[in-house]
Amino acid sequence: MSSGTIQALDGPATMKLEGVGIYLGQSQVLRGIDLDIQAGQTLVVIGESGCGKSVFLKLLIGLLQPTEGRVLFQDQDLKLLSEKRLMRLRLKYGYLFQSGALFDSLTVEENVAFPMKQQGIVSEETMRQRVAECLEDVGLPLSLWTRMPSDLSGGQRKRVGLARALVMQPAVMLYDEPTTGLDPIMTGVINDLILKVARSRPVTSIVVTHELRTLATVADRVIMLRPLARLESWESQVAFEGTPEALRKCPNPIVQAFLGGHSVAESAHPLPPIPDSAHVATPRGIQP
């Protein structure tokens, strides 16, 4: 496929990472990541702080470019796209930031309408309608729609951020630690929203988290990364790749240490059935 054209897309997108590595300044954050993300799948990325989870998300949307390897969106190499085409391609993504990243000077409604207004592709009426739909979908009460982001709680800001991410009907949703800093009740609400989005919309989801409850609620597939600072040059950065059920049974001591003795199955949410294709990684590399 030509790297210069951007495909029209109505359903969820596939994403692929081939030998991806990246340096930030002098230090390498990711190394040799190979990954296929199937259309419609919900991939959860876990790992200790500093293992490059957020960098991983930024590579997927082209906010950062890999130093080595390539990131493919529907077989298009993001690195080969011009800035203008990359900007246009990003409209097929939704990104929920850890802090919500709402624009301070805009109200809740204006924040959600922002991407449509900037693109100028829909009428005022359609825009209002779609904003209302998205805010209702995330369960934000009407009384908050005209408030400024500074007047909202952390959970409300995350909901608005999610509504803004969904308003352009993305093919890929990226969640950067969506439940960090939230109380257990709000964590459950956000997890249910992620699940609802994944089930009700044609979207591929990638969730970066270290919350086991989020993992148990939303994951179809899990990948666990390790900080490169603790690895030898021959060790794989991917400590585990497979289903949540396989993660629970994984004998790898690093995985078990991360799970902290708490079984994923002990979470409030039941795990999905185990698919056939789960493979477990040891510190020396991924093995079938």
Added chain:
Amino acid sequence: MLGAVESAGSFAMFVAQVVFSIRHGFRWSTMGPLLVEIGFKSIGVVLFTGCFIGMVLAVQAHMQLAAYGAATRLGQMVNLSVIRELGPVLAATMLAGRVGGSISAEIATMRMSEQIDALSCLGVSPIRYLAVPRFLACLILVPVLTVFANFMGIVGGWLVATKIHGIDSYHYWQHASQSVDPWDHIMGITKALFFGGSIGLISCHVGLNASGGARGVGIAATRAFVISFLTIMMMDFFLGLFFSRITPFMSQIMGGSQ
């Protein structure tokens, strides 16, 4: 040394992107709130600064001129100094602090709170959305505000000369009007145009490249002011040198008294 070259290269790239964005699809509607924030809300401080520039200049110059019995020429000295030099430089310095620091801190806060990344993720260029309107607002408004500062400088000088030093108002204005020609105004406004453009570009560039949390925001605001101020001083020197070479020729063309 390598860091300085890298910063210069990054700034040059940024300027090229800003210019490119102005030519390709910039939305003028984003300018409205900035014109109020940068222009209207700066009028008070600029008028105040301008007035005191003129008054201080009149006090200092009177001591020198009176010693030679040329106190009535005070208007000439005050007005020329204000219009050519002090009005543009001090108005720009005030605005580098008030406007430049604020632009830089605002954009740096957006950088820290991931709002800049959010813009990119929503398919909006941060340069087109944030930097271009701020650059244009500074480019347009600093010369306009300089005119206000000049006006108040002239009024301040006149007040001190006539009310404190007792110089006859008629003689004051007669000497003043004979010495200032249109070319002097053009020089002053041209300087202000360069100063305004640099304040806008430097502040946005510093803000967009800020890092380090809340401390980084403070550093960005200070850095934007210091770099803008040094740039204003350097530009003033080189523009002054350039104008000094062409002034005899330009004044002749424009029929001035120089």
